[in-house]
Amino acid sequence: MRRKVSSGRITACSIYGIVALLMIAAFICTPDHGFRAGAAKAEKGGLLEIILIDVGQGDSTLVKSPDGRFLLIDSGESKNIGAVINALKGAGAEKLDYVVSTHPHSDHIGGFPKILGQFTVNEVFDIGKPHTTSTYRNYLEAVRSSGAKFNLARAGVSFMLGSSVKVSFLWPDDDMPNDINDSSCVLLIEYLQFDALFAGDIGSNLEGMLIDEEMIPDVELLKAAHHGSKYSSSASFLESASPELVVIQVGNGNDYGYPHPQAIGRIEAVSAEVFRTDRDGSITVTSDGNNWWVRSDRGRIAGGKAEGGLTQLEHVSDLIYVGSVNSAVFHLQECDSVKDILKANLVVYSNREEAVGKGKRPCKVCNP
Numbered sequence: 001m002r003r004k005v006s007s008g009r010i011t012a013c014s015i016y017g018i019v020a021l022l023m024i025a026a027f028i029c030t031p032d033h034g035f036r037a038g039a040a041k042a043e044k045g046g047l048l049e050i051i052l053i054d055v056g057q058g059d060s061t062l063v064k065s066p067d068g069r070f071l072l073i074d075s076g077e078s079k080n081i082g083a084v085i086n087a088l089k090g091a092g093a094e095k096l097d098y099v100v101s102t103h104p105h106s107d108h109i110g111g112f113p114k115i116l117g118q119f120t121v122n123e124v125f126d127i128g129k130p131h132t133t134s135t136y137r138n139y140l141e142a143v144r145s146s147g148a149k150f151n152l153a154r155a156g157v158s159f160m161l162g163s164s165v166k167v168s169f170l171w172p173d174d175d176m177p178n179d180i181n182d183s184s185c186v187l188l189i190e191y192l193q194f195d196a197l198f199a200g201d202i203g204s205n206l207e208g209m210l211i212d213e214e215m216i217p218d219v220e221l222l223k224a225a226h227h228g229s230k231y232s233s234s235a236s237f238l239e240s241a242s243p244e245l246v247v248i249q250v251g252n253g254n255d256y257g258y259p260h261p262q263a264i265g266r267i268e269a270v271s272a273e274v275f276r277t278d279r280d281g282s283i284t285v286t287s288d289g290n291n292w293w294v295r296s297d298r299g300r301i302a303g304g305k306a307e308g309g310l311t312q313l314e315h316v317s318d319l320i321y322v323g324s325v326n327s328a329v330f331h332l333q334e335c336d337s338v339k340d341i342l343k344a345n346l347v348v349y350s351n352r353e354e355a356v357g358k359g360k361r362p363c364k365v366c367n368p
Helices: 002-027 078-090 112-118 134-146 204-212 235-241 261-269 336-340 352-357
Strands: 048-052 061-064 070-073 095-101 120-126 149-152 158-161 165-171 186-191 194-198 221-223 245-248 273-276 283-287 291-296 301-305 309-311 321-324 329-332 346-349
Touching: 048 186, 061 078, 070 078, 078 112, 095 112, 095 158, 112 134, 120 134, 165 204, 204 235, 235 261, 245 283, 261 273, 273 291, 321 352, 329 336, 346 352
Parallel strands: 070 095, 095 120, 120 149, 194 221, 221 245, 245 273
Antiparallel strands: 048 061, 048 283, 061 070, 158 165, 165 186, 186 194, 283 291, 291 301, 301 309, 321 329, 321 346
16 A cells, blocks of 8 residues: 555656646746737738647647648547647648647647657647646656747737737636636637637636636637537627637547537527537638638538628638649539548638639639
């Protein structure tokens, strides 16, 4: 018995020790490291791509800036890391500029050791809240071994992903609650007129606090909190964010009954389009800073304008024109030929005129 208790203490102490060392490094990092509390949005140019990866019951999202910089938010469980690695390779990511660990639960950080072992990672953001599990310890050791700069994720901290995409932490602050889910990072991603909010696993009480502090802006995309839990995505939170599109990252047939019908009902009550990884597979949202488009691995599509509301699904095909960097032809999104284009080679055009202006000719099959 003594050996077991002693071993447990050593494990806990070592975890806290690693966290302390990483936090010390975070506090002594140079002031010009890249945090910009009020960075201005850049001029229009290129496409922002956000891939909400199907990792089963967990979260992982890859963000690619118009100038080819990469951010990975969470990694899902280790057993599903293949989906994340495939998404990174498909997007052409040879390294990650930033990684964000929203909170230390295994369905959010379990795959990070493999990511940190296979890809160069420049900087890691973490809430700095220790969790005494082997998954968390493995994650911390992988961060330390990788040589990535460790930063504390705190409200008011922001950085630029490339020259035109601003990523800001709205939560947590230093006075975090005991509940790990409510300590989750809440992130806002801004690209010109397009905004996306990632709510981690926070619950309705924390949502209410953020509303009271007037920290929730209007957004086009909301990554629903806590996989569509009954106790997240409150009506007041959804009304404050007023999203056009809500994506729920959730596992098919999970043991928790996510997403809960009440959460779905509240989301639908604000007239948001709902995509779910359990039904739609991985979901890719693309924006030129004004228009936005969403497509899923299983063929669903939608789109709209950052200030113009949701475009009906039956009309959205008129908005989405795609092609390949290796082809002189462009297509409608639903054209059968699009299925043969590798994701790394896929090009999305804002309108037909843009495709023609870039020297592309229309497909003779789908006649865009």
